Amino acid sequence: MDLKGFLENLGFVGVKNIYRNLSVNKLVEHAIINGEGRLTSSGAFNINTGKYTGRSPEDRFIVDHPDIHDDINWGKINVPVSQENFERIYERLLAYLENKNLYIFDGFVGADRRYSMSVRFINELAAQNLFVHQLFIRPKEGELNSFEPEFTVIAAPGFKANTSIDKTNSEAFVIINIKKRMIIIGGTCYSGEIKKSVFSVMNYILPKKGILPMHCSANVGEEGDVALFFGLSGTGKTTLSADPNRRLIGDDEHGWSNDGIFNLEGGCYAKCINLSKESEPQIWNAIKFGTLLENVVCDDNGYEDYGDARYTENIRAGYPVDYIPNAVLEGVGREPNTIIFLAADAFGVLPPIAKLTREQAMYHFMSGYTSKLAGTERGIKEPQVTFSACFGEPFMPLDPVLYAKMLGEKIDRSDVSVYLVNTGWLGGPYGVGKRIELSYTRAMVTAAINGQLKDVAYEKHPVFNVLIPKSCPLVPDEILNPVSTWKDRNLYFKKANELAIKFNKNFEKFKNVSDNIKSAGPIIS
CATH class of the missing domain: 2.170.8.10 (Phosphoenolpyruvate Carboxykinase, domain 2)
Incomplete structure (x- = not known):
């Protein structure tokens, strides 16, 4: 079906101009003419997203349908909306886009084309079309001629929902319609909503193909050894994976098949x-x-x-991704050798680095602990303790236990070492202690990846039940065990137990989990 027929089939009428897969130069030119932002001294194009400067989790919905109802882990994260309500909003959205220019980008999600998904992005703003052009995988020469989208994303920041009519929580909305293979976004100019909604769809589709979708960055060494970095926004995934001594595969979203890992994107959102x-x-x-x-x-x-x-x-x-020197442009790598779980601990009690067993890896993967940092979501002004299953619960439509079982199976069949790394505080909680120096974190991560921590002596943490290395190259020994960084030893264990209680309380929500995994968590002392 040609593009005009495709749009008519979706209900678009009276479109002013259609701009498909414009070049970067042209998109920037249109964005400037439209008054969407300005060029900076570096040459980048800067926009102000207004009221919404981060994701808005309470405004994300999934359309309920009998074909998918039993698959979805419904609850506070995955909130259902009826097909009728979706259609009501969609009709008003189409009316809003009449006589407006449409910027269209046809591209792919998933660097391994055996498992990729073709997506058509329809944007109201040239700047957001520039974003998807740079963040997703661009078609190769000739691919546009036969392009058939498997999913459609429509993003119109200028269209605001009416809460009384549309039954939304605010003027902003992100609605995923898996059955109709469509995502509609309105009321928010924050581009992260586009990429994370597409990631949510892949997190639904890939497990059905035996592939573990992961909210992680990945890089590769000279010998082909692959490292994965899991963590919520602000914990250091992008920073730590952008290592000048290693090649970047991707900074945020990947799939793990039986053949190796592959980037879901073609860009970075740092x-x-x-x-x-x-x-x-x-x-x-x-x-x-x-x-x-x-x-x-x-x-x-x-x-x-x-x-x-x-x-x-x-x-x-x-x-x-090609803006990063020596990046892996094909976006694929072999199965990982090292997995790093990143947590920015606001309690200041987690070890800077600890080695995990398979069961502990599954436990901490399901827990997804960190301190949510300011700005990533609206209303967050200072670090808040949070647990986000699979280090990406807002984007995981299926039961976290399913993803964790897949991780355990992947660990079983591969020679991979798993570490928990604290990029947060030491010597006291947030406001008292000091954030761990980035140079030390880099040194610990490098040592883990290079295998320098395999043969060192370890000691078990009495509360968190993990193995702490007694030495690490280029890192002072005294900071490796966090209790030694606190002035008051008793206060340290008091705070460690407080966090341990939160871990155990959070884990109670997971059903059908083996005792081995449950016992891999913290021990209240």
């Missing part, structure tokens, strides 16, 4: 608060013409100030 050339040179240098910046404060001459959080802490940069 958090840039306090970004500096010295600490994160690869991300710094990736911010150039073609990059979309969100909510960066600039002076009158267009110079960026990444330390200014007046709009949000969640400053972002979206750019293609």
Whole structure:
């Protein structure tokens, strides 16, 4: 079906102009003419997303249907909406888009084309079309001629829901209709809603093909050894995977098949608060013409100030993976050798690095502990303790136990070492202790990946039940066991037990979990 017929079939009428797969130059030109933002001194295009500077979890819905009802893990995260309500909003959305320009990008999700999904993105804004052009996998020459979308995403930030008519929680909405193979987004200009809604769809589809979808970054060494980095936004996935000594496969979303891992995207969406050339040179240098910046404060001459959080802490940069030197452009790698779980611990009690058994890996994967950092979601002003199953619960439509079982099976059949790394605080909780130095975290991660922690002496933590290395290259021995960084030993164990109780309380919600996995968690002392 040609593009015009496709749009008519979806109900579009009276469209002004259709711009399909424009070049980066043209998209930037259109965005400037439309007044959507401005060029910065680096050449990147900067937009202000207004009220919504992060994801809005309470405004995300999945259309309920008998064909998928028993698959979905319904609850606070996966909130159902009726097909009738979806159609009501959709009709009003189509009316809103009459006589407007449409920016269309046809591309793919999934670098391994055996498991990829073709997606048609329809955007109201040229800037958001630039975002999807850079973040997803661009078609090769000739592929557009026979392109048939398996899913459609419509994003119209200017269309705001009416809560009394549309039965939404606010003017913003993200509605995933798996049966109709469509996502509609309105009322929010935050581009992260687009990528995460598509990720949610893949998290539904891939397990049915025997593939574990993962909210993680990945890189590869000179010998082909692959490392995965799991963690919520702000815990360091992008920063730690952008290693100048290793090649980046992807920074956020991957699939793990029996043949190896593959990037779901073709770009990166890096958090840039306090970004500096010295600490994160690869991300710094990736911010150039073609990059979309969100909510960066600039002076009158267009110079960026990444330390200014007046709009949000969640400053972002979206750019293609080939903006990172020596990136793996094909987006694939063999099965991982090392898995790193990242947690920014606001209690200041988790070890900076600890080795996990298979059961502990499944336990911490299901727990997904971190302290949610400011800006990633609306209303978060300081770190908050949170548990997000699979390190990505807002995007996981299936039961977390299913994903964890798949992880356990992958660990069983591969020679992989799993570590828990704390990128948060030491010496006391947030506000008292100090955040772990990035140079130390990098050294610990490097040692884990290079196998330098396999033969060192370990000690078991009495509360968290994990193995702590007694030494690590380029890291002071005294910070490896967190209790030694606190002035008051008794206070440390009090706080450690408080966090342990939270772990155990959270884990009670998981049903049909073996005793071996349950006992792999913290022990109240």
